[in-house]
Amino acid sequence: MSPKIKKMINLELGILFLVLIIFIVIKTNIVSVIPKCFTYTTFGILCPACKGTRCVMNLINGNFLESFNCHTVFFITILYLIFVNIIYIINSFRKKEVLKFLYPKKTFWITFLVVLIIFTILRNII
Numbered sequence: 001m002s003p004k005i006k007k008m009i010n011l012e013l014g015i016l017f018l019v020l021i022i023f024i025v026i027k028t029n030i031v032s033v034i035p036k037c038f039t040y041t042t043f044g045i046l047c048p049a050c051k052g053t054r055c056v057m058n059l060i061n062g063n064f065l066e067s068f069n070c071h072t073v074f075f076i077t078i079l080y081l082i083f084v085n086i087i088y089i090i091n092s093f094r095k096k097e098v099l100k101f102l103y104p105k106k107t108f109w110i111t112f113l114v115v116l117i118i119f120t121i122l123r124n125i126i
Contacts, residue, residue: 005092048120073119
């Protein structure tokens with residue numbers, strides 16, 4: 001394993017550990033501390049990131065259905081990126097890489113943005 005991959009894995013694990021420690025130590029409803037969405041309070045429409053924080057908090061607390069209901073696109077994207085990260089870490093230890101086609105490419109990000117825009121429009125209409 002190259003030193004670059006070791007640094008990246010250590011950084012990812014360090015960030016994950018730090019985030020988990022913060023949520024364990026604080027044990028408060030962090031959603032009430034975060035300021036309200038400027039777009040929603042000013043214009044009355046949900047922006048693409050509205051309810052994203054609740055989605056992440058519910059996911060960390062293990063409320064998967066509630067997390068899915070808060071922001072479906074964020075939920076699916078977070079699970080996908082966690083899965084891809086696990087594949088990347090596994091491939092960094094192996095000589096033959098597996099499931100490399102799942103790595104996000106330019107088309108993934110374009111698709112993500114299009115889906116997010118459509119999702120935002122639909123949830124403001126419905």
